[in-house]
Every structure is written in C-alpha cells, then in structure tokens.
Amino acid sequence: MHLCSIHNKQYSKPPSTRALLLPQPAPCLFESNTLKTLRAFSVLNSSPPSLETRSFLVPTSPEQHSTRSLTKYSLQKGKRKSVxxxxxxxxxxxxxxxxxxxxxxxxxxxxxxxxxxxxxxxxxxxxxxxxxxxxxxxxxxxxxxxxxxxxxxxxxHKREEYPTTRRTPQIPVVAS
Structure with a gap:
C-alpha cells in the first residue's frame, strides 16, 4: 500500500516537469551561441555548460585512437627508436x-x-x-x-622440420 502511494505521487507530476527529467541531446559545437556561453562561463560555476546538458545515453564515436608510441625520428640523432x-x-x-x-x-x-x-x-x-x-x-x-x-x-632458432623452410639439405635415408 505504501509503495503504491509513492508511485502514484511520482506519476502525478505535471508533464512539463517530467520532460525536464529526460536527458537532453548534446549541443552542437558549431552553433553561434556556444561561443557566448563559453564566454559567460566563470570560475564560480562547478562545470562547463556543455557538460551539464550532455546526455550520456546518446552514443558517441570513439575519439581516442590506440597508440603504440613508436618514435620514427628521435630528437637527438633523428633515428628510429624501438618500443x-x-x-x-x-x-x-x-x-x-x-x-x-x-x-x-x-x-x-x-x-x-x-x-x-x-x-x-x-x-x-x-x-x-x-x-x-x-x-x-x-x-x-x-x-x-x-x-x-x-x-x-x-x-x-632453426626450422628444419618442414621441407619448404629447410635451409640445410636433408640427408637421404637408404633403406637396406
């Protein structure tokens, strides 16, 4: 009985406040008002405005690529380095x-x-x-x-058991 009354109170909210609870789509970075909001952002705010309206349910493309930190040209001699x-x-x-x-x-x-x-x-x-x-x-x-x-x-270090990768000639076995 107690749980039903809680659920009834939860669903009795007006539709305008329920719409505010839904996640908002991420703002487009190319809009003209984004620059204005970033300029108005102050140190007193806890987070930038783009993070407050960002939805974590919207799939995003991966932005980080895997790196293997291979140095092709070193700073000292310009040589390639091993990982x-x-x-x-x-x-x-x-x-x-x-x-x-x-x-x-x-x-x-x-x-x-x-x-x-x-x-x-x-x-x-x-x-x-x-x-x-x-x-x-x-x-x-x-x-x-x-x-x-x-x-x-x-x-x-040698791979002599396969005929295609053999480097030394195989000694023929004579059947007696």
Missing part, C-alpha cells in the same frame, strides 16, 4: 617468428592444477600479422640473429 615494451615482453627467433609466455602464469598459482601450471610455463607464437607489427616496432638490431652462450632457445 621498449616489445623488447621486454616478446622474443624474436631467428626465422622471424615472435614468441611470448602465456598470460596469467604467475597469478593465483595455488588454484591451478599441475597440468595447467605446466601449460602456462610454455611459450606461444604470435601470428603473421602480429609478427609483422612487432618487426615494424623494433629496429634492425633486434631483427638480427643474436648468439648467446648457453641459449635455452637455441634448438628453436
């Missing part, structure tokens, strides 16, 4: 593919089974589009093969 996040997160094998560890491998290990923990220790390949993108984000130095002593990735 440090790529060097820190990925590793390039000699045959051109980039590898990365699986995400979440250090998170909540106590809740994961031993098989899942073993899978998370493995690395995954990036696809060809991602490899091309990562190649453009680093300099020639990082695309060149590197030789480290006791490299754990040494067996994976």
């Amino acid at each position: 440090k996040a790529v060097i820190r997160r990925f590793f390039r094998l000699d045959w051109g593919i980039w590898i990365r560890p699986k995400c979440g491998r250090h998170k909540k290990i106590y809740t994961k089974s031993w098989r899942r923990r073993r899978r998370l220790r493995q690395h995954v390949f990036t696809n060809s589009t991602q490899s091309w993108l990562l190649d453009t984000m680093v300099t020639k130095y990082w695309r060149r093969p590197k030789y480290y002593p006791d490299d754990p990735y040494n067996p994976y």
Whole structure:
C-alpha cells in the first residue's frame, strides 16, 4: 500500500516537469551561441555548460585512437627508436617468428592444477600479422640473429622440420 502511494505521487507530476527529467541531446559545437556561453562561463560555476546538458545515453564515436608510441625520428640523432615494451615482453627467433609466455602464469598459482601450471610455463607464437607489427616496432638490431652462450632457445632458432623452410639439405635415408 505504501509503495503504491509513492508511485502514484511520482506519476502525478505535471508533464512539463517530467520532460525536464529526460536527458537532453548534446549541443552542437558549431552553433553561434556556444561561443557566448563559453564566454559567460566563470570560475564560480562547478562545470562547463556543455557538460551539464550532455546526455550520456546518446552514443558517441570513439575519439581516442590506440597508440603504440613508436618514435620514427628521435630528437637527438633523428633515428628510429624501438618500443621498449616489445623488447621486454616478446622474443624474436631467428626465422622471424615472435614468441611470448602465456598470460596469467604467475597469478593465483595455488588454484591451478599441475597440468595447467605446466601449460602456462610454455611459450606461444604470435601470428603473421602480429609478427609483422612487432618487426615494424623494433629496429634492425633486434631483427638480427643474436648468439648467446648457453641459449635455452637455441634448438628453436632453426626450422628444419618442414621441407619448404629447410635451409640445410636433408640427408637421404637408404633403406637396406
């Protein structure tokens, strides 16, 4: 009974006040009176007038584009710079593919089974589009093969198991 009386009071408002509660469309920036309202805006107001009348229900187009902070020309020497996040997160094998560890491998290990923990220790390949993108984000130095002593990735730097990517000739096996 009490709830019905509240609802009746809410709907008994005149239509003119109900229309004020609806969200107003965002004002056009090219109107002539926008400049006047911005000039009249003072420091005493809590927010600019465009934010007060803006509707958050109206879909807006995304204005921010993703950036990868690639420096094509440095300020000192005018050279291209590598993106440090790529060097820190990925590793390039000699045959051109980039590898990365699986995400979440250090998170909540106590809740994961031993098989899942073993899978998370493995690395995954990036696809060809991602490899091309990562190649453009680093300099020639990082695309060149590197030789480290006791490299754990040494067996994976060659791709000799496929005939199309084989570099050394295969020794024919003679059946006896």
